[in-house]
Amino acid sequence: MTGHTDWRALVAVAMVLLIAPAIPGIATKTKSVLTGRRGAPVLQGYRDLAKLVRKGRVYSDVSTWVFRAGPVVVVASLVLALLMLPLDGRSAPLHFAGDVVAFAGALALGRFALVLSGLDTGSSFEGMGASREVTIASFAEPVLFLCFAALVLATGHLSLNGAVGPAIGAAWPRDTASLVLVALALFVLLLAENARVPVDDPATHLELTMVHEVIVLDHSGPDLALVLYGSALKLTLFAALLVCVVVPRAALRAWTAPVAVAAGVAVVAVLVGVVESAMARLRLTRVPQLIVGAGALALFGIILLLR
Amino acid sequence: MQTTAELLLLLVVLTDLAVLGSSRLRTCIRAVAAQGLLLGLLPVALASRYTVHVVALSAGTVVVKAVVLPLFLLWAIREAAVRREVEPLVGYIASLLLGAAAVAAGFAIATRLPVPDVAEPVLVPVALATVMIGLIVLTTRRKALTQVVGYLMLENGIYLFGLTQTESVPFLLEVGVLLDIFAGVFIMGIVVFHINREFDSLDSSHLTELRD
Numbered sequence: 001m002t003g004h005t006d007w008r009a010l011v012a013v014a015m016v017l018l019i020a021p022a023i024p025g026i027a028t029k030t031k032s033v034l035t036g037r038r039g040a041p042v043l044q045g046y047r048d049l050a051k052l053v054r055k056g057r058v059y060s061d062v063s064t065w066v067f068r069a070g071p072v073v074v075v076a077s078l079v080l081a082l083l084m085l086p087l088d089g090r091s092a093p094l095h096f097a098g099d100v101v102a103f104a105g106a107l108a109l110g111r112f113a114l115v116l117s118g119l120d121t122g123s124s125f126e127g128m129g130a131s132r133e134v135t136i137a138s139f140a141e142p143v144l145f146l147c148f149a150a151l152v153l154a155t156g157h158l159s160l161n162g163a164v165g166p167a168i169g170a171a172w173p174r175d176t177a178s179l180v181l182v183a184l185a186l187f188v189l190l191l192a193e194n195a196r197v198p199v200d201d202p203a204t205h206l207e208l209t210m211v212h213e214v215i216v217l218d219h220s221g222p223d224l225a226l227v228l229y230g231s232a233l234k235l236t237l238f239a240a241l242l243v244c245v246v247v248p249r250a251a252l253r254a255w256t257a258p259v260a261v262a263a264g265v266a267v268v269a270v271l272v273g274v275v276e277s278a279m280a281r282l283r284l285t286r287v288p289q290l291i292v293g294a295g296a297l298a299l300f301g302i303i304l305l306l307r
Numbered sequence: 308m309q310t311t312a313e314l315l316l317l318l319v320v321l322t323d324l325a326v327l328g329s330s331r332l333r334t335c336i337r338a339v340a341a342q343g344l345l346l347g348l349l350p351v352a353l354a355s356r357y358t359v360h361v362v363a364l365s366a367g368t369v370v371v372k373a374v375v376l377p378l379f380l381l382w383a384i385r386e387a388a389v390r391r392e393v394e395p396l397v398g399y400i401a402s403l404l405l406g407a408a409a410v411a412a413g414f415a416i417a418t419r420l421p422v423p424d425v426a427e428p429v430l431v432p433v434a435l436a437t438v439m440i441g442l443i444v445l446t447t448r449r450k451a452l453t454q455v456v457g458y459l460m461l462e463n464g465i466y467l468f469g470l471t472q473t474e475s476v477p478f479l480l481e482v483g484v485l486l487d488i489f490a491g492v493f494i495m496g497i498v499v500f501h502i503n504r505e506f507d508s509l510d511s512s513h514l515t516e517l518r519d
Contacts, residue, residue, distance in 0.1 A: 070359050169407075176314075177313070177314060179315045240404070286330070288400055289328060289330070289399045289400055292328075292399075292400045292404065293324065293328045293403055295403075295405045295407075296324050296328070296404070296406060296407045297321075297324070299407045299410075300317075300320060300324070300407065300410055300413075303410055303411050303414050304414075305316070306414075307414055307428075307429075307432075
């Protein structure tokens with residue numbers, strides 16, 4: 001664990017937590033503009049959250065504490081993962097050797113809680129969504145580990161603090177090709193993990209086609225607000241991870257580095273919007289193919305590093 | 308720092324993987340065309356000085372591998388009205404993993420081969436990987452057209468291997484090889500056309516049932 005934490009790192013984390021609801025908004029806005037519509041305002045996410053927080057909750061008689069704990073665990077686990085990212089390019093608030101595994105573990109914990117809370121309702125729709133979510137995750141998680149393995153090999157640091165922090169700047173000129181491959185794989189992972197097109201369509205509300213949306217059908221009021229905030233935060237977290245890999249921030253000043261991350265996250269959201277307006281959703285059986293393709297890219301990156 | 312040639316070679320591997328992972332015939336052919344273009348640029352990127360030999364080899368490769376053959380294959384798809392799906396015998400995921408294994412094997416084997424003075428260390432592993440992935444495509448895809456694609460990739464790998472010796476291989480030999488492929492693919496195209504007319508499909512497994 002860390003001896004002392006730089007408070008500026010915590011400010012960066014707070015900033016990411018604050019801008020998270022706007023990030024899906026940027027993606028949606030980009031998609032709307034590119035397809036010739038005006039679209040919802042970028043800040044619509046905040047309004048939705050404010051509205052939901054004021055509402056009451058409704059719990060089904062058959063659901064248990066697992067259902068109520070789900071949304072809280074989702075957000076808590078994502079915040080935990082976010083604390084491990086060195087957003088200011090120097091040090092993460094929480095770091096130790098091997099925290100790459102803890103990062104993936106925190107993400108898995110959040111997914112596990114969400115899936116359980118979906119299953120707890122006993123609804124067959126939510127069970128189906130949970131099954132799809134876990135199917136996709138079982139392909140996505142090994143790819144995440146492959147990406148981390150490549151980053152660890154490229155930088156020689158077993159902690160995200162080093163692997164996507166100060167050391168990444170030195171690794172770029174040396175291993176450009178591998179890091180580009182890892183960045184591509186991470187972008188595909190971002191689309192898959194956050195249920196964006198081409199894996200899932202966040203705009204659809206038809207139960208049969210949804211993956212992520214269908215799990216949270218029974219959540220209401222503040223619970224739903226937490227779930228929505230959690231999914232926005234997850235998108236922001238993956239975008240921030242991608243930005244941390246692509247933009248070496250060690251040379252930037254302590255204040256400009258988090259701002260650069262925020263700007264980078266916004267750019268990633270625009271990219272997501274561009275992908276969404278250019279592609280159709282893949283058939284569910286084709287999704288693993290896409291994710292394994294990303295895995296092949298990451299694996300190739302590792303092979304290049306081992307050479 | 309990575310050289311242009313090295314980046315081109317890495318892109319060649321990416322096109323290999325694209326052929327393995329895509330389910331559309333057209334995408335496969337476009338990927339092979341892109342690979343042809345990359346292969347055409349390679350002699351220029353590898354050469355220390357631009358001789359007529361190098362430039363002509365490069366231009367010839369681009370014309371044959373990136374323009375003529377892909378256009379011919381696309382024409383064959385249109386004429387034979389083939390279904391656009393690839394229909395692999397081994398699934399896409401399995402073939403992608405096989406492809407990744409082939410790339411790993413290529414890099415593992417290449418260091419142990421006694422190849423004399425190669426200008427670019429990635430050249431031999433990428434050549435081996437492309438040959439192996441070409442073989443995978445050739446053997447695991449059912450359609451005659453994808454088998455042509457696999458054959459082209461196999462040949463691309465051999466061409467890459469030949470690039471290690473550009474300085475010593477005479478120009479005529481390489482032109483001869485290019486002509487060979489050109490003729491080979493043309494004949495394959497005509498065969499494909501006839502398979503299609505005979506059986507109303509391009510499934511090459513029908514050929515095992517031929518009798519007189």
